[in-house]
Structures are given as structure tokens and as C-alpha cells.
Amino acid sequence: MTTDHTLDALYEIVASRKGGDPEASYTAKLFAKGRKKIAQKVGEEAVEIAIASLVEGKAELISESADLLYHLTALWADCDVTPEDVWAELRQRFGTSGLDEKKSRKKKGEM
Numbered sequence: 001m002t003t004d005h006t007l008d009a010l011y012e013i014v015a016s017r018k019g020g021d022p023e024a025s026y027t028a029k030l031f032a033k034g035r036k037k038i039a040q041k042v043g044e045e046a047v048e049i050a051i052a053s054l055v056e057g058k059a060e061l062i063s064e065s066a067d068l069l070y071h072l073t074a075l076w077a078d079c080d081v082t083p084e085d086v087w088a089e090l091r092q093r094f095g096t097s098g099l100d101e102k103k104s105r106k107k108k109g110e111m
């Protein structure tokens, strides 16, 4: 099953930068620095989100969330994980009860 999601599109672009020119692309430079650096960035961005949610505004939370998702796609690509692997895991957790709830909310006009 494929999804049509901004994160899928971002992942494609980010993954395509692997082995690219570090002078031409921040993402290529990040891959060149290695997994430790990418993982560190993911950790930093997660902390920045936590801080933004507590003491900064909604705009900062959105901006930091975008930074985290970008670095997370880079970490997935470096580890040969695809967004679909993660969506499949989420769908499995969601289970049929989640799908039933979605149907029922749609019927009630809540979605």
C-alpha cells in the first residue's frame, strides 16, 4: 500500500541526496557526516520541540516539528527504513478498531 503524503515526497528527495555533493546540499553534507550526527540532530530537534511546546509559541512548535520530521527522514534513509515501513507499523497498531472508529466518525459527519 502506498501513501500520498508530504513526508513520502520529502523522504524521496532526502534519500536522493545520499552520496551527493556536500557543497551543494545541506542534506548531502548531513549524510557525509554520518549516522551519529544525524541521530544527534534528531535528538536536538526533539528537545527543541519540547521547549517550543512549553515556553514558545505555536509557530515555533510547527517550525521545530518540520525540522524534526526532516531530520527523521534523513535518519530513516541512512538506516534503510522507508516511510512505508513506519506507516505499516502504525497501521498494525491502529488495528481494525481504529478503522471502525474512523468509519463511524465519517458517518456522523465528524471527518
Ligand SMILES: N=c1c2ncn([C@@H]3O[C@H](COP(=O)(O)OP(=O)(O)OP(=O)(O)O)[C@@H](O)[C@H]3O)c2ncn1[C@@H]1O[C@H](COP(=O)(O)O)[C@@H](O)[C@H]1O
Binding pocket: 010, 013, 014, 017, 024, 025, 026, 027, 028, 066, 067, 070
Ligand atoms: N526540509 C528541509 C530542512 N529542514 C531543515 N533543514 C536544515 O536543517 C538545519 C537545521 O537547523 P540547525 O539550526 O540545527 O542547523 P545547523 O546549526 O546549520 O546544523 P548543524 O551545524 O548542527 O549541522 C538548517 O540548516 C536547515 O536548513 C532542511 N534542509 C533541507 N530540507 C529539505 O530537504 C530537501 C533537500 O534539500 P538540500 O539539503 O538543499 O538538498 C529539500 O526539499 C529541502 O526543502
